[in-house]
Amino acid sequence: MRAMSTIQPSTHGGAGLRIADDLRTAILDGQYAPGARIRQENLADRYGASRLPVREALRMLEGEGLVRLVANTGAWVTHLSLADCEEMYQIRERIEPLLLRYNVPLLSDSQIDRLDALATHMEHGDDVEHFLALDREFHLGSYEAAETTLLTDTVHQLWNRTQHYRRAFMQAFRPSDRSVHHEHHLLVAALRRRDVDEAERILAAHIRRTRFELSRHPEIFAD
Amino acid sequence: MRAMSTIQPSTHGGAGLRIADDLRTAILDGQYAPGARIRQENLADRYGASRLPVREALRMLEGEGLVRLVANTGAWVTHLSLADCEEMYQIRERIEPLLLRYNVPLLSDSQIDRLDALATHMEHGDDVEHFLALDREFHLGSYEAAETTLLTDTVHQLWNRTQHYRRAFMQAFRPSDRSVHHEHHLLVAALRRRDVDEAERILAAHIRRTRFELSRHPEIFAD
DNA sequence: ATCAGCCATAATGTATCCAATAACAACTGT
DNA sequence: ACAGTTGTTATTGGATACATTATGGCTGAT
Numbered sequence: 001m002r003a004m005s006t007i008q009p010s011t012h013g014g015a016g017l018r019i020a021d022d023l024r025t026a027i028l029d030g031q032y033a034p035g036a037r038i039r040q041e042n043l044a045d046r047y048g049a050s051r052l053p054v055r056e057a058l059r060m061l062e063g064e065g066l067v068r069l070v071a072n073t074g075a076w077v078t079h080l081s082l083a084d085c086e087e088m089y090q091i092r093e094r095i096e097p098l099l100l101r102y103n104v105p106l107l108s109d110s111q112i113d114r115l116d117a118l119a120t121h122m123e124h125g126d127d128v129e130h131f132l133a134l135d136r137e138f139h140l141g142s143y144e145a146a147e148t149t150l151l152t153d154t155v156h157q158l159w160n161r162t163q164h165y166r167r168a169f170m171q172a173f174r175p176s177d178r179s180v181h182h183e184h185h186l187l188v189a190a191l192r193r194r195d196v197d198e199a200e201r202i203l204a205a206h207i208r209r210t211r212f213e214l215s216r217h218p219e220i221f222a223d
Numbered sequence: 224m225r226a227m228s229t230i231q232p233s234t235h236g237g238a239g240l241r242i243a244d245d246l247r248t249a250i251l252d253g254q255y256a257p258g259a260r261i262r263q264e265n266l267a268d269r270y271g272a273s274r275l276p277v278r279e280a281l282r283m284l285e286g287e288g289l290v291r292l293v294a295n296t297g298a299w300v301t302h303l304s305l306a307d308c309e310e311m312y313q314i315r316e317r318i319e320p321l322l323l324r325y326n327v328p329l330l331s332d333s334q335i336d337r338l339d340a341l342a343t344h345m346e347h348g349d350d351v352e353h354f355l356a357l358d359r360e361f362h363l364g365s366y367e368a369a370e371t372t373l374l375t376d377t378v379h380q381l382w383n384r385t386q387h388y389r390r391a392f393m394q395a396f397r398p399s400d401r402s403v404h405h406e407h408h409l410l411v412a413a414l415r416r417r418d419v420d421e422a423e424r425i426l427a428a429h430i431r432r433t434r435f436e437l438s439r440h441p442e443i444f445a446d
Numbered sequence: 447a448t449c450a451g452c453c454a455t456a457a458t459g460t461a462t463c464c465a466a467t468a469a470c471a472a473c474t475g476t
Numbered sequence: 477a478c479a480g481t482t483g484t485t486a487t488t489g490g491a492t493a494c495a496t497t498a499t500g501g502c503t504g505a506t
Binding site for chain 3 (some may be wrong): 012016051052056072073074
């Protein structure tokens with residue numbers, strides 16, 4: 001009846017998934033802040049569906065760590081503590097190099113060219129959202145060649161779960177430090193040489209350095 | 224009508240969770256083989272509930288990777304390929320040492336005593352199920368001291384997702400090789416010395432060796 | 447005899463309705 | 477005035493009923 005604006009339920013059997021996809025995007029875009037309450041009925045009529053597929057969507061996103069569900073109480077966008085976030089960065093530091101290792105021999109020259117262009121493009125321009133998008137595209141792009149499934153999914157989830165705090169950090173501090181870009185270019189160079197071990201080292205250091213920077217600004221995680 | 228034996232629905236608001244816990248246990252116990260179809264209605268009247276909480280439970284287990292859901296089609300116990308399993312072992316090889324690192328300084332002497340006893344107990348006795356349970360208790364027990372959340376959960380999930388293939392491997396081959404036990408004892412010794420780096424190395428090697436053994440028996444993953 | 451297409455059946459997806467829980471506010475008693 | 481309690485309301489949890497989709501068997505034609 002209402003909210004038929006967005007989409008008509010022409011396709012049966014994927015409502016929960018569609019809602020989950022949309023809600024995920026909304027959370028990652030920052031339209032929902034961590035800790036924000038999610039009301040089932042709101043989503044239900046926003047998507048012109050009943051609360052049932054909404055609940056399924058929430059369960060899916062709970063599995064991805066983006067949403068926290070409490071029985072008989074409600075749903076909230078997951079809120080991370082600094083300790084949680086550091087944990088995730090430590091995990092990333094260990095498994096992203098592994099994922100990169102899978103990819104190094106498989107990345108095409110043109111894919112590497114694209115990464116190069118992204119790294120360069122990222123250096124110029126001062127819009128936070130733009131930087132976040134390019135940075136994400138750069139790193140996840142370097143993982144696109146291999147057909148790993150679980151590993152790729154895990155890394156994507158880690159990026160999603162920390163997305164908001166990356167944004168908060170960038171918005172608050174806009175580091176003048178150019179290390180990020182140097183590391184990106186070094187990484188591209190190592191990829192060109194197909195130097196797996198060095199690529200792993202650079203990436204691990206890149207993530208570790210980011211973790212240190214985050215740790216120095218615990219106020220981002222203040223409730 | 225039946226199955227009111229187990230629990231009366233006195234508690235409102237946790238049915239999905241209860242079903243998920245039960246089903247998870249059943250899958251890990253081997254009562255459901257990988258690839259087995261899961262019928263919503265079956266579970267529904269087994270647990271004396273409607274299909275609705277069953278679906279929630281399935282979504283939860285899907286998030287944990289134990290179940291695969293296809294829209295309009297059904298649910299199956301997740302089936303892993305050898306490549307998938309190797310991926311998981313490679314991830315384990317990288318992050319379990321990290322989790323162990325968190326724990327080494329926090330494990331109490333009595334906890335280490337218990338690990339020691341488990342390692343010894345595991346050596347004698349030839350029941351596969353018993354070995355699996357003790358091995359799991361040993362390793363996950365060595366991760367119980369730290370209050371890491373995401374990392375601990377991830378490791379538990381990896382253990383759960385590979386549980387069936389560990390069982391299949393042990394049932395099929397019962398390795399006469401005693402390396403497992405030597406590694407366990409070496410690990411306990413390193414923990415006693417609070418030698419973090421060495422403990423990490425031993426654990427990584429332990430997991431890596433297991434991965435190699437698995438790789439030599441692809442027939443376990445034959446459909 | 448084999449394969450394509452159709453139909454019947456069984457299982458899943460969704461909406462609506464009702465029950466139960468929890469948060470909140472007003473009230474009463476000390 | 478304050479705290480404990482009770483009632484009210486908004487929100488979530490679950491069951492039943494119905495729509496929709498996939499699947500397996502059957503029929504018929506080539």
